[in-house]
Amino acid sequence: MKILALETSARACSAAVTQDGQILAACCQNSGLTHSRTLMPMVESMLKNADLTLDGMDAVAVAAGPGSFTGIRIGVAAAKGLAFAAGLPCAAVSTLEAMALGLSHLEGHLIVCAMDARRSQIYNALFEVRDGALVRLCPDRAATLADLAEELRGDPRPKIAVGDGGALCQAALTELGVACALAPARLLHQNAIGVALAAEAMAAAGQLVTAQELLPVYLRPAQAERLRDRQKKESGT
Template identity: 35%
Template sequence: MYVLGIEAATPVAGVAVVEDGRILAEHLVNNRRTHSVNLLPMIKAVIEEAGINPGDVNGVAVSSGPGSFTGLRIGMTTAKTLAWIWQIPVIGVSTLEALALPLGARDQIVCPILNARKNEVYANIFRGQSGRPENLSGPLAIGIPELVQRLEKWPEKITFMGDAVPIYQEEIKKLMGDRAEFSPQSTQLPRGAAVAELGYLELVSGGGIKPLELKADYIRLSEAEVKLAAKCGK
């Protein structure tokens, strides 16, 4: 079974093909170019490098949020269009679970954080275990002090990863001391392979939906929606 994974919920664009859980090909770029420029050439490349044809793909997994509103729309529109053309199911994958997956086999608390702006992060609290991480709390749009307070429920060390780490690392250290650990740079960026792997696990367990049924998990309203709600509330 071949699954194409697409990650576009953050400034990073990632694409991969997995076969029965084995990574066949993967591309990742963090060059700040728009995902609408990067994704289609990357998808074409990984399919060719995997040695398969588009008709061999059994499902398309895509990062469905939280993350950048623009990035999510580009990634999901691309995934839904391909799934519709190829007449195969699409699988929405949590951006935060995809981040946590590489450390999932370690029996510890992991907390992926993404920059949500407005002094908040998108966060999720997982416990690592074999297979998929166990979701303990989230996803959340939350400030760092509130997140640290929530993490007090688990007295052990907490490993953070994600693009918000460079922004909030010093604040987290100040609030948590040596309870806070930070994953290596190689695990800080979301990967198309993790999205594809989670999509594969979902597909073999009977998951997958029609393209038009897929919805993004934005967590909070966009700026335009906030302004519209305020206007309508007057």
Template identity: 65%
Template sequence: MKILALETSAKAVSAAVSENGRILAAGYQDTGLTHSRTLMPIVEHILKNTDLKLSDMDAIAVAVGPGSFTGIRIGVSAAKGLAFSVDKPAVGVSTLAAMARNAAFFDGLIVCAMDARRSQVYNANFSAENGVLTRLTPDRAVSLDELAEEIRNDLQPITLVGDGAHLVYARFTEQGIPCRMAPPHLIMQNATSVALEAEALAAQGKLVSAQELEAFYLRPPQADPLKKKPAPIQ
């Protein structure tokens, strides 16, 4: 199975093509340019350099959240458009579940964290053993203190991954909880892990149509609550 995967949930943007667990090509950019400008050139480049066409893909995968509202919207919209254009199914992948695959070979507790502001992180925890991941929590928004209290007595080695890992590391260290950061080349979200997670979901029959593909927000966009407020009396 060939999968084109997109990752736009945070500051960096990436795309990858996988086939049966092997990454055929990948592109990654973290230059501060907008995803709407950088994503499709990366996709075009990796397809061209592998002599593959979009129609050769068996599915289009994308990280659907949690993460940046704007980034997720760009990635999901792009995936929907690509899947529609070649009449292929789509796979919506949890950003946190894909991220856990970066550190799957560090046996112990994998704490995935994305900066959610307000002293919170978007988080999910996984147990890793011999490269096999077991989900321990749902995707959620949780305070750093709540997360520390939850795993305080866990005796497994703790590996932190994600763009919020430095926040968790600082809080855990303050509270005397031993942990380690994933290596720099594995700590951030990337499309290669999205592709591998998508393959696992596809094997479970969790393909959807382009129309059914949806973003997953743990919080409503900031504009939504503002729209619901009554207009001031003039």
């Protein structure tokens, strides 16, 4: 199965195409430029340079969240547009699961996925590698680093943090007495290759959706929504 994947959940922006577990093309930019400027030109040039076409894809995958509210909206909107244009199904991939796939060779390790959610929280999920495969241990969630440290305290498995919040997580856990390594720089940040590989498993499990059904996953309300709700409460409306 040939899958076009997009990753815009954090500062870096990437796109990739995989087929049956093999990487056919990949492109990444970590310049800090807005994804609305970089994503579609990146996809177009990647497909052209690899002699691939959108019509030749079997599905479009996207990191649907959690992550940056703006970044997730851009990625999901782009995936919906591409899928609508080509009549393709979509895969709404967990950003956290996709980043964990880069460490699925670490047999017996506990993979601690972390994205900086601000407000003293991280977006987090835990995975264990068993027989070369990821096993999810909890749902995607927003958690404090103190609560995560208490949950992991006493767990004998070697731990490794990954994601754009990985360094923050690793430092906090270490300070709180929980030994945790940090994924190497080349594997630390989320990327579209992981999104594509996760989407292949979703396709095999019959978990693809239509472009219309594709939705972002935020885990908590956006800052603008929280401010609006607070203002309504204060004004009594």
